Amino acid sequence: MELELSTPALLFSAITLLMLAFTNRFLAIANLIRGLHKKFKESPDEEELVVEQLHNLRRRLSLIKNMQLFGIFSFLLCVICMYLLFQGYTVAANWIFVGSMASLLIALGLSLIEIQISTKALNLELSDMEEVFRSRKSSLDFIFKKENKKE
Numbered sequence: 662m663e664l665e666l667s668t669p670a671l672l673f674s675a676i677t678l679l680m681l682a683f684t685n686r687f688l689a690i691a692n693l694i695r696g697l698h699k700k701f702k703e704s705p706d707e708e709e710l711v712v713e714q715l716h717n718l719r720r721r722l723s724l725i726k727n728m729q730l731f732g733i734f735s736f737l738l739c740v741i742c743m744y745l746l747f748q749g750y751t752v753a754a755n756w757i758f759v760g761s762m763a764s765l766l767i768a769l770g771l772s773l774i775e776i777q778i779s780t781k782a783l784n785l786e787l788s789d790m791e792e793v794f795r796s797r798k799s800s801l802d803f804i805f806k807k808e809n810k811k812e
Contacts, residue, residue, distance in 0.1 A: 664755050669742045676736045676765065683728045683768075686775065690722055717782040724775040728768045735764035 697718070701711055738761035745754035 664742075664746065664751060664758055666743060666746045669739045669746070669754075669758055669761065672735070672739050672761065672765070676732060676739065679765075679768065679772075680729065680732045680736070683725060683732055683772070687722075687725045687729070690718060690725060694718055694722075713785055714782060717778055717785070721775050721778050721782070724771050724778070728771045728775065731764045731768035731771065735761045735768060738764060 697711065697714055738757050742754045742757040742761060745751075745757060
């Protein structure tokens with residue numbers, strides 16, 4: 662297969678959209694960390710849940726940083742590939758294009774791992790809320806059962 666100048670150019674829009682998605686995930690994590698910091702300052706006694714969230718957020722932050730790094734590296738290799746094709750160095754351009762695709766694949770793999778961790782973090786939040794609702798429901802059931810017995 663002959664690599665043409667338009668082939669790596671097609672990756673520009675895909676890589677740009679991925680970088681935008683990665684940046685949005687970074688901003689969401691930053692907001693979560695700021696909110697958690699504020700919550701911790703207000704009530705530092707909820708240590709167990711905060712420690713688990715900190716571990717997840719630190720790992721997700723690292724993954725997002727690496728996702729962005731590999732996305733930028735893929736974008737850079739794509740530009741170099743286009744330059745090499747323009748200069749007529751097709752063999753080198755083919756290898757650089759393979760490197761660009763591999764870097765993009767790594768970024769997508771890291772994104773998949775980050776989504777898994779994000780889901781785990783959300784499940785922690787849900788389980789915490791479920792415990793509160795269960796305790797409220799059991800206390801309300803106790804009240805309603807007494808009222809039913811009086812009737």
